[in-house]
Amino acid sequence: MNQPxxxxxxxxxxGATGDLAKRKLFPSLYNLYCKGELEEDxxxxxxxxxxxxxxxxxxxxxxxxxDTACMDKDDKHKxxxxxxxxxxxxxxxSESYQDLKALxxxxxxxxxxxxxxxxxxxxxxxxxxTIALNLDAEGLIEGDGWNRLVIEKPFGHNFSSAQKxxxxxxxxxxxxxxxxxxxxxxxxxxxxxxxIRFANALFEPLWNNRYISNIQITSSETVGVENRxxxxxxxxxxxxMVQNHMLQMVSLLAMEPPAxxxxxxxxxxxxxxxxxxxxxxxxxxxxxxxxxxxxxxEVNGTHLQGYREEENVDEASNTxxxxxxxxxxxxFRWAGVxxxxxxxxxxxxxxxxxxxxxxxxxxxxxxxxxxxLGPNLLVIHIQPEEGMTLHLNAxxxxxxxxxxxxxxxxxxxQENYINSPEAYERLLHDVMxxxxxxxxRWDEVxxxxxxxxxxxxxxxxxxxxxxxNYASGLMGPQASDDLLEKDGFHWWPLPxxx
Ligand code: BG6
Numbered sequence: 001m002n003q004p005x006x007x008x009x010x011x012x013x014x015g016a017t018g019d020l021a022k023r024k025l026f027p028s029l030y031n032l033y034c035k036g037e038l039e040e041d042x043x044x045x046x047x048x049x050x051x052x053x054x055x056x057x058x059x060x061x062x063x064x065x066x067d068t069a070c071m072d073k074d075d076k077h078k079x080x081x082x083x084x085x086x087x088x089x090x091x092x093x094s095e096s097y098q099d100l101k102a103l104x105x106x107x108x109x110x111x112x113x114x115x116x117x118x119x120x121x122x123x124x125x126x127x128x129x130t131i132a133l134n135l136d137a138e139g140l141i142e143g144d145g146w147n148r149l150v151i152e153k154p155f156g157h158n159f160s161s162a163q164k165x166x167x168x169x170x171x172x173x174x175x176x177x178x179x180x181x182x183x184x185x186x187x188x189x190x191x192x193x194x195x196i197r198f199a200n201a202l203f204e205p206l207w208n209n210r211y212i213s214n215i216q217i218t219s220s221e222t223v224g225v226e227n228r229x230x231x232x233x234x235x236x237x238x239x240x241m242v243q244n245h246m247l248q249m250v251s252l253l254a255m256e257p258p259a260x261x262x263x264x265x266x267x268x269x270x271x272x273x274x275x276x277x278x279x280x281x282x283x284x285x286x287x288x289x290x291x292x293x294x295x296x297x298e299v300n301g302t303h304l305q306g307y308r309e310e311e312n313v314d315e316a317s318n319t320x321x322x323x324x325x326x327x328x329x330x331x332f333r334w335a336g337v338x339x340x341x342x343x344x345x346x347x348x349x350x351x352x353x354x355x356x357x358x359x360x361x362x363x364x365x366x367x368x369x370x371x372x373l374g375p376n377l378l379v380i381h382i383q384p385e386e387g388m389t390l391h392l393n394a395x396x397x398x399x400x401x402x403x404x405x406x407x408x409x410x411x412x413x414q415e416n417y418i419n420s421p422e423a424y425e426r427l428l429h430d431v432m433x434x435x436x437x438x439x440x441r442w443d444e445v446x447x448x449x450x451x452x453x454x455x456x457x458x459x460x461x462x463x464x465x466x467x468x469n470y471a472s473g474l475m476g477p478q479a480s481d482d483l484l485e486k487d488g489f490h491w492w493p494l495p496x497x498x
Pocket of ligand 1: 241
């Protein structure tokens, strides 16, 4: 027998018949396999309530990966499916765990795996704690190999529920065995923020309140709540996007340079940003936060219904589908620089962009001919384009006293010829390699909930928001524009690719 690879493991997916497994996990595993990142020493056990045979499960896996790039390699696909097994499972029943134990141990032998386990929680969060405790009680994590627990969001719905969940899983897994997923941290250009900042002498010296006037992060979606009304009614955009993805991007943009690129150095610097976030007291929520809910609208000639008409949504729902906010980071580097964020459903475009707006020149030599000089902007395109654009001013051809705006562009997808790997592919690979850098540590999760809680409480107590307040297809309610206008700024309406 060959030496097993470092990544050799049995991956147990709880919730293997769900949407996440189908849309993200199976295709990501398949891509890793095709690229040779996964050797033959792995097995995947899908568990879920319903009864399926291995064959039925494999056929679902097949359907899920049918559109992936290397699907034409038929043999590969057959070989790949042979690594998949299914077991019907009741999370509360001892027998389920015992059957799973027997199966995983037999897969160790079959695939030359030294007892390594990845437990991937891709199901309703209320079961995460129960499963972790039962895995321990039933002896599933006492083998010789390593154990890793991967947890999908939502990690709690406020600080106290997150703490309760964390206490439960920590009874069984140590912090360095826990991989809390924030899929934004797997995106190529989110990961690029650190390199842009810390590998360029051009940016880092300017990356502070002396030279930056404000930072804007927009993550907009065109879809509505789709079939997730039940979940979304309890979550809203604040819990769904701001507590995790948006605050993670803020941390990466605002952190100090880490002493090294080690997991703990990076995460420790990120957490300091969250500690320095100015807490918003309930009485001041409206000064810093605005919320919106989409109404019906006409987009490209199609009528779209309002949020309150969606399936599993209360017809008088006060759930926000849009959040705009001004965050202040009270430390030496960022005192006085607003970080504006906005995110929502049914907006104009599907796009995530970061705009760093630099301060104006101390004086404008070109006033007479050019009027006001546009500020320098650094735009980081997270998706769908991946790249960055630097907006500068240069001389107008033909008139030396006049300027014209120019742009320097970098397009990551063009540069790398093929699409960069999907976030989940990277993150799954990181779990297998034991690299937790792009996963959230407990203190980050705790601090972000502590920041968010007063806002959700204030909104829950404010009985009658004037909802709906933006038509489908718009960039949120008017209040979002007003938030910046009060400070003398505006959202940068950047055309695509700019
Ligand atoms: C998820 C949210 O975390 O992120 C969804 O639950 C949202 O509501 C999604 O649609 C957005 O992710 P992406 O990668 O499409 O920007």
